[in-house]
Amino acid sequence: MPRQSRKVSGTGIHHVMMRGINHQNILEDPEDYYQFIATLDRMRVRYDYEGSPVGSNCTYYAYCLMSNHFHLLIREREESVGETIKRIASSYVYYYNRKYGRDGHLFKERFKSEPVNDMSYFTTLMRYIHQNPVKAGVVEHVKDYEYSSWGEYDGTVEPVFQICHTQVVLNRIPFTELDAWVNEPLSDDVHCLDIEDASRKRPSDDQVWQMIIEKSGVTNASAFQQLNEEVKRGVLRVLKEQGASHRQLERLTGIGRGIIQKL
Structure with a gap:
């Protein structure tokens, strides 16, 4: 089956996940x-053959680096978003393979992207991208995560080290x-690009309960809460997958969202 063409952004802004x-x-x-x-910093600037900056390949508005993926809110300038991401990935893979003595691919072949055509969705993505570490249970607050662009917005990162166009x-x-x-x-009902297939539909409540019954043998939230901790966590992991x-999951099982997020 041929790949679907990437959707065109009327603003030139894209949300990218790889x-x-x-x-x-x-x-x-x-x-x-x-x-x-x-x-990221190097790839946003266009240089001439003598190494002098002569233009802009792209503009960044937000990023978040997680251990196995990254999110980027990026605007195309003098090259396409595909070209920019390809150069970012190639440069980083060269560094990573050399450091860890490995060969071959590091990233999934094709990155995911979606157009950002209005301010409402832009602000939703600002929230979504910066909340990634909180949602994953890595930190408690957005400001506590070191490897996102939020420090550029709250002033924690000195201007000389900033790579995002925060002022706009x-x-x-x-x-x-x-x-x-x-x-x-x-x-949780807000759907942005995620590390799972965005086309995948969420199961209904009935489907979730059927899976709970099959995996644990219990038929209600109270009985589920009485299960062995290892069993509960195992079932919840499967349901998330x-x-x-x-x-x-919080609503159906009565298990706190904080516990579910950390699984």
């Missing part, structure tokens, strides 16, 4: 994270308002 092949880590230690950020966002949205939005958890949302 993950490691076979879900493997692409970032192992702090040096890797800083190297990736440095790679802050000119439209005052920081106090943006800060409140970014720290307000998004509903099958597409059940955190909110759905």
Whole structure:
């Protein structure tokens, strides 16, 4: 089956997500994270043959680096988003393979992208991208995560080290308002690109309960809560893999969302 063409963005802005092949880590230690950020920085500028900057390949508005994938809110400039992402990936893979003594691919062959055509979805993505580490249970608050662009917005990162065009966002949205939005958890019903197939539908409540019965033998939330911890966690992991949302699992089983997020 031929690949579907990427959707065109009327604004030139795209939300991009790329993950490691076979879900493997692409970032192992702090040096890797800083190297990736440095790679993003280099690839946004166009240079002439003498190494002098002569233009802009792209503009970044937000990013978040997770251990096995990354998110990027990017605007095309003098090259397509596909060309920019290809150069970012190629440069980082060269560094990673040399450091860890490996060969071959690191990223899944084709990155995912979606167009961002209005301000409403742009602000939703600002929240979604920066909330990734919180949703994954890595940190408790957005500001606590070191490897996202939020530090460029709240001033934690010095201007000389910033790679995102934060001012164009802050000119439209005052920081106090943006800060409140970014720290307000998004509903599980908000669907942005994720590390799973975006075309995959969530199971219904009835389907989730049928899976719970099959995997655990219990038929109600109270009985599920009385199960052995290892059994409960195992069932919840399977349900998450099958597409059940955190909110759905919390509602049906009575297990706290914080516990479900950390599985």
